[in-house]
Amino acid sequence: xxxxxxxxxxxxxxxxxxxxxxxxxxxxxxxxxxxxxxxxxxxxxxxxxxxxxxxxxxxxxxxxxxxxxxxxxxxxxxxxxxxxxxxxxxxxxxxxxxxxxxxxxxxxxxxxxx
Amino acid sequence: xxxxxxxxxxxxxxxxxxxxxxxxxxxxxxxxxxxxxxxxxxxxxxxxxxxxxxxxxxxxxxxxxxxxxxxxxxxxxxxxxxxxxxxxxxxxxxxxxxxxxxxxxxxxxxxx
Numbered sequence: 589x590x591x592x593x594x595x596x597x598x599x600x601x602x603x604x605x606x607x608x609x610x611x612x613x614x615x616x617x618x619x620x621x622x623x624x625x626x627x628x629x630x631x632x633x634x635x636x637x638x639x640x641x642x643x644x645x646x647x648x649x650x651x652x653x654x655x656x657x658x659x660x661x662x663x664x665x666x667x668x669x670x671x672x673x674x675x676x677x678x679x680x681x682x683x684x685x686x687x688x689x690x691x692x693x694x695x696x697x698x699x700x701x702x
Numbered sequence: 703x704x705x706x707x708x709x710x711x712x713x714x715x716x717x718x719x720x721x722x723x724x725x726x727x728x729x730x731x732x733x734x735x736x737x738x739x740x741x742x743x744x745x746x747x748x749x750x751x752x753x754x755x756x757x758x759x760x761x762x763x764x765x766x767x768x769x770x771x772x773x774x775x776x777x778x779x780x781x782x783x784x785x786x787x788x789x790x791x792x793x794x795x796x797x798x799x800x801x802x803x804x805x806x807x808x809x810x811x812x813x814x
Binding site: 620622624629630631632633634637677681689690692693694695697 | 706708736745746748751797802803804807808
């Protein structure tokens, strides 16, 4: 079945440091890939997405490139801020059926220190 | 952007009572909504897929008689936790599907 493997956390960085959170996937067909962010006590917010190979999703300084050859969708940000502290989830969906059910990774807790 | 609301945001109840959680898509119609459960420091676990006008589809291991889902309109799905027990305490999150899934802010349920 489909699965998403995420870099285990927690990750602690100083402000303005470079961030990478690794994500690899296994899926039949051609999935769409997502990064979601969850701030403390809140639901999930879509951070970025990519729907086909070599697409780059970007938002709020975060980027991730859909790499079909390595089945990866690593999240990067050049300079993190304290406000980026949150849990980040990599996810995929395959176009089978109409529900477009999401498969989530385990989540990576990021803490950015001032 | 698409907005999904949940109500209540927090609820505390006594063991044996039932609790209803509402999920609404505020600015779009959603034929499909999803209900997730999240334990502390863990990922989201899909509980069920809620389809407007038909019965929900439950994931393996989720008791459909305990977690009643009703999707009566294109903008509202409800999850009722019946005869709640302390082990049902969790963070419940819904999502509604348009071009992608949009998530509600979650409901923290505490059963005493």
